[in-house]
Each structure stands twice: as structure tokens, then as C-alpha cells.
Amino acid sequence: MNCQLCQKKLDAYREGILSDDMRTQVKAHLKLCAECGESYRIQLLADSVVNDEKMIIPDNDLTSRIMARLENSTETGYRNISPFRKVLKPALIITSLAAAIFAGVLIGNIYKPSVRELSQPLELALIDDVAIESVDILSNQ
Amino acid sequence: MTDSEVIIKILSGDRDKFRVLVEKYQSMVFRTCIGFLHDKDDADDLTQDIFLQAYQSLNGFKGEASFSTWLYRIAVNASLNKVRKKTGHPVFQRIDSFLQSAKGKEVFPPVSDTDNPESILIRQENSKWVQNALDSLPENQRTAIVLSKYDDLSQKEIADILNTTEGAIEALIQRAKANLRVKLSYSYKKIKKHRRKNISFVSNHKNELK
Numbered sequence A: 001m002n003c004q005l006c007q008k009k010l011d012a013y014r015e016g017i018l019s020d021d022m023r024t025q026v027k028a029h030l031k032l033c034a035e036c037g038e039s040y041r042i043q044l045l046a047d048s049v050v051n052d053e054k055m056i057i058p059d060n061d062l063t064s065r066i067m068a069r070l071e072n073s074t075e076t077g078y079r080n081i082s083p084f085r086k087v088l089k090p091a092l093i094i095t096s097l098a099a100a101i102f103a104g105v106l107i108g109n110i111y112k113p114s115v116r117e118l119s120q121p122l123e124l125a126l127i128d129d130v131a132i133e134s135v136d137i138l139s140n141q
Numbered sequence B: 001m002t003d004s005e006v007i008i009k010i011l012s013g014d015r016d017k018f019r020v021l022v023e024k025y026q027s028m029v030f031r032t033c034i035g036f037l038h039d040k041d042d043a044d045d046l047t048q049d050i051f052l053q054a055y056q057s058l059n060g061f062k063g064e065a066s067f068s069t070w071l072y073r074i075a076v077n078a079s080l081n082k083v084r085k086k087t088g089h090p091v092f093q094r095i096d097s098f099l100q101s102a103k104g105k106e107v108f109p110p111v112s113d114t115d116n117p118e119s120i121l122i123r124q125e126n127s128k129w130v131q132n133a134l135d136s137l138p139e140n141q142r143t144a145i146v147l148s149k150y151d152d153l154s155q156k157e158i159a160d161i162l163n164t165t166e167g168a169i170e171a172l173i174q175r176a177k178a179n180l181r182v183k184l185s186y187s188y189k190k191i192k193k194h195r196r197k198n199i200s201f202v203s204n205h206k207n208e209l210k
């Protein structure tokens, strides 16, 4: 048996599904060939790591925690949008938008004067506009 | 009660019936998550997310595949998404950074008191390089290995989940195994070199420690 064939048969050898004859040949090669022997041991080690991981089990309260999240979740509705929601959602968005614009205009009108006054720096508010020469006069000079 | 009967009850408003499906399939989902994530806490979190997602998409379950096949698909997709978010580095870079930091997260069940620190460290190191080799496989090969090695599914079952033929899965698993062999022996040689370096470091400094 050569190394290539041995490597090819290693999985089946580990799984114990080789014919008696092939198993004997692989076994004999593994004893003689350091390279294939190491490869075999590496794979056994990998198997044991996977088996160790498979022994990790979830905590007993996992079901309760999932159900609690389901109860508390704000997204407990199904994700697929119903035809009713398909129509309702855009209508709701348009209505809210119109209401927001209306409210904005209303608030803007109510607070217009005070907003202007407040936006003016204090120094400018104290200047007597009448006493200032007109820009037109200066430009005429 | 069959899964389909349970699902009909849930969809007609009996939300608590979902518990039946969670109890029946949580170990299966959890094992898939472990296969991808190798960490108990991460697998626990993701299992919760997967069941929540399954609940929210339940009316999309048409019964064309079995519920477990449908759930596996959600679990595989969620796991791959999680893995994509988690990893940004090529695997061998990760192996190197592991060797430098040498502080892998505890992934094994609690070890017995008789285990000495060295053997615990070696065990953790072993698990880490094997996991890294698995994780470095292309996504489809990695998925096939997880479903076959961790979930012990047949090629037919894996083919159903991945929506392909048994022949394609057989070829995929063979490629994955061959690929894994190469990666394992590469990582093993690296780790052996690292251990030798550590052993010589310890023996060089033995007298100082006395």
C-alpha cells in the first residue's frame, strides 16, 4: 500500500467500515510509515475535539428563556406583512407626515415674533435703528 | 401531536404551543451552533435568536420540507451570519495570534480536579487548532462538516437542508474532509513547533524557577 491510498482510506479506517483485507493493509502501513501514522493520530485528535464539543449541552432553562424572550419581545408578530398592513402602513405614514407639517406651520405662526427676538443678539437689539444713517445716503456720496 | 399540528395551533394564536417545538429541537439547534461557534455562551445566545426568528417566520413554513429541515436552514444561515460578523481575519493569522496570546476561551465541559494545568492547557490548545482548521474551510464545506460530524445527519438529510442532490453532498463532504486533512496537518506542525519552543524555554529556565 502506498501513502496516497492509505490517506484516502483513513476516514473509512477510523469509522471502521473497511473490509478486513483493506483494514489489515492500512494498519500495516500505519505501523511502517511515520507520515501516515502522524496523519492518523491528528485525525483521531480532531475527532476527539469534535466529540468533546458535542458533549456540551444547553442549560436546563434554555426553553424558559426562549419563551420569556418571546413573551417580552416587541416583535412577537409574524414577519410576513399582511395585505391589510401593506395598505395601512403607507396610509399611516402619509397621515403622520401631513399632521407633522400642519403642526409645524401652526407652531411657527404662534411663536414667530418671540423666536425672531430671541434669535437677535442683545447688542443689536439695543441699537437705535433710526439714528443710523441710511445705506442709500452713503452710496449716493 | 405532529409538528404540523403544533404549528397550526401556534398560527391560530396559541403562542405557548411554541414551547413544544423549542423543547423538541433546542438540542439540535444548539449543537449546530456549537459546531460553528465552538462556545457555549455564544451557542446559547444564537439558539435563542434562531427560535425567535423561527417563530416570527412560522407562517412562511409551507410544510414542503419537514419542520426540522426548515429549522436547520434557519440555524445554518444564522450561524454563518454570526461567523461572518465574528471573523475578519484569515485563519492562519488567527492561529498565530492564538499562539501568541495562548488564552483560548474555555470550550470544554468542566475538567476534573485530577487534570493538571499542563494537560488542561494542551487540551485547550488542541481544541483551538482543530476548531481553527474547521473554521478555515469554505462556507459550504464547513456547513457540510458541521451537519455531518456535529449533527450526525445523513447525506440525504444534508442534501435536503442545503437544497441539493445527495451526489453533490457526497462530493462536497469528500472535498471538505480532504481539505480538512491538509489544514489539520499544517496547523499541527505549527503547534508542535510552538510547543517545542515552550518546552525548551521551560527547561532553559528550570534552574531559575527553583
Ligand SMILES: [Zn+2]
Residues within 6 Å of the ligand: A002, A003, A004, A006, A029, A033, A034, A035, A036, A037
Ligand atoms: Zn504513508
